[in-house]
Amino acid sequence: MNNLKENDIIEFVRLKxxxxxxxxxxxxxxxxxxxxxxxxxxxxVLISGxxxxxxxxxxxxxxxxxxxxxxxxxxxxxxxx
Amino acid sequence: xSENRNAxxxxxxxxxxxxxxxxxxxxxxxxxxxxxxKQHLLEIDAQSNxxxxxxxxxxxxxxxxxxxxxHAILKQRILRIIGPAKKRKWDYIIEEAISESISNLSATxxxxxxxDFTYPIYRNATQRLLGISPENPQIFEYWVPKLQxxxxxxxxLRTLGKMEEAFKSLLQEVKRNRNTNTDxxxxxxxxxxxDLIKNPIKNFTDDDYYAVILVLYGASLNISQTLGNILFxxxxxxxxxxxxxxxxxxxxxxxxxxxxxxxxxxxxxxxxSDDARYGDYKIKKxxxxxxxxxxxxxxxxxxxxxxxxxxxxxxxxxLAFGRGIHYCVGAGFARHLMERAIVMLxxxxxxxxxxxxxxxxxxxxxxxxxxSLKCKLNE
Ligand code: HEM
Numbered sequence: 001m002n003n004l005k006e007n008d009i010i011e012f013v014r015l016k017x018x019x020x021x022x023x024x025x026x027x028x029x030x031x032x033x034x035x036x037x038x039x040x041x042x043x044x045v046l047i048s049g050x051x052x053x054x055x056x057x058x059x060x061x062x063x064x065x066x067x068x069x070x071x072x073x074x075x076x077x078x079x080x081x
Numbered sequence: 082x083s084e085n086r087n088a089x090x091x092x093x094x095x096x097x098x099x100x101x102x103x104x105x106x107x108x109x110x111x112x113x114x115x116x117x118x119k120q121h122l123l124e125i126d127a128q129s130n131x132x133x134x135x136x137x138x139x140x141x142x143x144x145x146x147x148x149x150x151x152h153a154i155l156k157q158r159i160l161r162i163i164g165p166a167k168k169r170k171w172d173y174i175i176e177e178a179i180s181e182s183i184s185n186l187s188a189t190x191x192x193x194x195x196x197d198f199t200y201p202i203y204r205n206a207t208q209r210l211l212g213i214s215p216e217n218p219q220i221f222e223y224w225v226p227k228l229q230x231x232x233x234x235x236x237x238l239r240t241l242g243k244m245e246e247a248f249k250s251l252l253q254e255v256k257r258n259r260n261t262n263t264d265x266x267x268x269x270x271x272x273x274x275x276d277l278i279k280n281p282i283k284n285f286t287d288d289d290y291y292a293v294i295l296v297l298y299g300a301s302l303n304i305s306q307t308l309g310n311i312l313f314x315x316x317x318x319x320x321x322x323x324x325x326x327x328x329x330x331x332x333x334x335x336x337x338x339x340x341x342x343x344x345x346x347x348x349x350x351x352x353x354s355d356d357a358r359y360g361d362y363k364i365k366k367x368x369x370x371x372x373x374x375x376x377x378x379x380x381x382x383x384x385x386x387x388x389x390x391x392x393x394x395x396x397x398x399x400l401a402f403g404r405g406i407h408y409c410v411g412a413g414f415a416r417h418l419m420e421r422a423i424v425m426l427x428x429x430x431x432x433x434x435x436x437x438x439x440x441x442x443x444x445x446x447x448x449x450x451x452x453s454l455k456c457k458l459n460e
Binding site: 040041042044045046048049052058059060061062065 | 095121124125128129234235236237238239367369
């Protein structure tokens, strides 16, 4: 169950990153980090808000920056629920 | 309480500075500016479904986020009214606020030095200084600490949405209920809001002034928090030190040591406009740089026993009020208030003792402060 949710979050974040950057979806994996993708503070704040709305959780944008990979973002979102 | 709060917290987008030398250099280096908060909020306002118009008005008038001529002109103007050079105009406000709080203390035996002493002094003195007289004090006071949160980096959208609502109602309160001094005696202090409205600054509107006042009131909450931390330090100190707290000369000589270790501001936030290298720190253009004040001043343990050694600590030996262009505009007022409050409290109640063993520290906020400090007036 947890795994499924983690994947849902990762998929959602990948799509949101594609919407905000010109990066190809295949170049964003669960091992990608927000820094190497080149997301700025604004992107991170907005994507955090979208994760909150979609999954009804609280997401601290700072946590997104502190996470090393998208997988870590997803597991920290689940852990904070 | 004793762990290093930000050890290894640095990552690429946020660089935490932990040593005083680098922190001071960065504070004076014009390649580091305040966060571009207005731009950030404008973009969120445009790209989300939030209306952030009040928050944008607030940050446009918050010296913390301002730069260039608008910053310089506003700061100079505020300092002309509340700066240390005008101490003779405003010091009676401080004396009266402290005396009133002290006389209220005598009504009870067990007290909370935050709720019964530092907070009412902050509230009464700064409301008179700035010209605020809220109609709904409880609601007003509930929202004021949120003003401090505006300084936190990367606030979530949900918090921004709540803050927008809070600031809208705070701003209305400030507007509707100016604390105009109608019973003005000759030479009496004119609250800052009255002065700003009477002598307008080019390109500023009345709405701008109300936002300025609100920001100053929120920033001043540091007075209550820092003074609370200082009183804790003094009450925990060895008996021979505690005895000195009623001695005006000793307090004056040791004030900077106390402010350095007890300052409530958690960090100073800068953004670099260039790649830079400072000692071991590699900073890239647009990095957020946080000068970690508790780490710099106390090794990350703000409530530990102070070193009362003889080494003199001067105003320029710490960053509790920041440094450089963004140096605290209320530092002179805060210093005088805290110095007088310490002396007047310990003259009146030399036997004050803490009754609780565990510290009631503010936890869901990076500010360094106590929620309460329960004491007995006599042993
Ligand atoms: C003990 C009490 C206080 C402490 C510890 C404190 C701390 C600080 C610090 C660390 C800064 C630097 C921020 C930066 O560089 O980004 C600052 C700036 C500032 N403080 Fe204070 N402050 C105190 C009292 C006050 C009071 C009483 C006021 C208002 C009347 C005030 C208003 C401000 C403002 C507006 C700034 C921004 C100045 C600028 O950017 O030019 N503070 N304060």
